[in-house]
Amino acid sequence: MSDLVTRLRRHNWRITPQRRVIAETLEGSHVHFTAEEILERAVERMPELSRATVYNTLNEMVALGEVLELTLDGRSKRYDPNADHEHHHLICEGCGLMKDVHAMADPVDWLPGDERHGFSVTRGSITYRGLCPDCQGAEA
Amino acid sequence: MSDLVTRLRRHNWRITPQRRVIAETLEGSHVHFTAEEILERAVERMPELSRATVYNTLNEMVALGEVLELTLDGRSKRYDPNADHEHHHLICEGCGLMKDVHAMADPVDWLPGDERHGFSVTRGSITYRGLCPDCQGAEA
DNA sequence: TCCTAGCTTAGACTATGTCTAAACAAAGAA
DNA sequence: TTCTTTGTTTAGACATAGTCTAAGCTAGGA
Numbered sequence: 522m523s524d525l526v527t528r529l530r531r532h533n534w535r536i537t538p539q540r541r542v543i544a545e546t547l548e549g550s551h552v553h554f555t556a557e558e559i560l561e562r563a564v565e566r567m568p569e570l571s572r573a574t575v576y577n578t579l580n581e582m583v584a585l586g587e588v589l590e591l592t593l594d595g596r597s598k599r600y601d602p603n604a605d606h607e608h609h610h611l612i613c614e615g616c617g618l619m620k621d622v623h624a625m626a627d628p629v630d631w632l633p634g635d636e637r638h639g640f641s642v643t644r645g646s647i648t649y650r651g652l653c654p655d656c657q658g659a660e661a
Numbered sequence: 662m663s664d665l666v667t668r669l670r671r672h673n674w675r676i677t678p679q680r681r682v683i684a685e686t687l688e689g690s691h692v693h694f695t696a697e698e699i700l701e702r703a704v705e706r707m708p709e710l711s712r713a714t715v716y717n718t719l720n721e722m723v724a725l726g727e728v729l730e731l732t733l734d735g736r737s738k739r740y741d742p743n744a745d746h747e748h749h750h751l752i753c754e755g756c757g758l759m760k761d762v763h764a765m766a767d768p769v770d771w772l773p774g775d776e777r778h779g780f781s782v783t784r785g786s787i788t789y790r791g792l793c794p795d796c797q798g799a800e801a
Numbered sequence: 802t803c804c805t806a807g808c809t810t811a812g813a814c815t816a817t818g819t820c821t822a823a824a825c826a827a828a829g830a831a
Numbered sequence: 832t833t834c835t836t837t838g839t840t841t842a843g844a845c846a847t848a849g850t851c852t853a854a855g856c857t858a859g860g861a
Contacts (some may be wrong), residue, residue: 569840600820620780623776636763651784736847807859810857828837
């Protein structure tokens with residue numbers, strides 16, 4: 522059983538066949554899919570699965586705090602099943618390739634008190650941008 | 662004349678009346694507007710201005726590197742005229758209020774070499790999240 | 802003046818995501 | 832078991848954000 526399904530079950534959240542397929546599709550890959558990409562792949566295992574269920578299920582997993590919603594470009598949201606594991610993202614500006622990365626420190630520690638404007642700051646996520654090895658070659 | 666218009670002119674970019682109104686609208690505020698919000702305000706000064714021109718112009722200013730495109734939620738892009746001044750963003754998870762903030766360190770310095778996956782990393786932007794003073798009160 | 806290149810426009814079109822109403826399914830009560 | 836209640840899924844309509852297209856407009860140079 523997938524780790525994500527285990528975490529979801531702890532919330533007393535009913536694991537229907539549709540939800541299981543969606544969770545396993547999400548977790549089975551090491552890239553962060555869009556909702557449409559998840560639908561496309563999940564439908565291979567469950568052809569009658571509807572678009573609305575995929576969107577509903579992803580939104581519920583985000584609300585439960587077990588999946589992160591990424592909005593790294595302005596097009597479509599992407600879903601990251603590793604909500605429990607602090608990490609950031611590195612994106613290639615040439616081809617869009619995305620990697621999960623870990624920084625040496627927590628960015629919240631770098632935000633001085635007088636820059637917090639009275640907010641209670643709970644987290645900081647970093648989006649790194651640059652060129653991947655392939656796209657650096659293509660530049661030259 | 663606005664500073665943004667000055668910067669844009671340096672690229673040999675024609676400053677038409679429409680482009681001037683859009684640039685001044687963008688720069689005149691201290692919140693980061695969406696394209697629709699800019700259209701709404703710019704139309705007050707130039708009623709015949711079209712939606713397509715606003716989108717085209719914003720995209721061109723981003724391509725010239727003088728305006729930043731922010732995709733902080735999955736809904737609509739926001740535009741930040743301070744592309745030349747390194748800063749990050751702090752967002753209230755209650756009401757969406759956004760502030761520009763400055764961190765004490767450059768996040769790129771905190772990404773170890775073995776986490777770069779061969780990329781040439783050019784920048785890192787941080788999105789801080791928390792609750793603003795008003796929304797902290799509403800929680801209790 | 803005319804020509805050309807680039808700019809602007811209205812509206813059609815696309816992509817992404819949400820909502821609605823009806824059908825369906827599962828769990829507990831009788 | 833059957834009934835009831837509650838939650839889930841579905842198809843398709845709808846909403847929102849943004850892009851594209853074709854036509855007309857404008858400014859500057861020959």
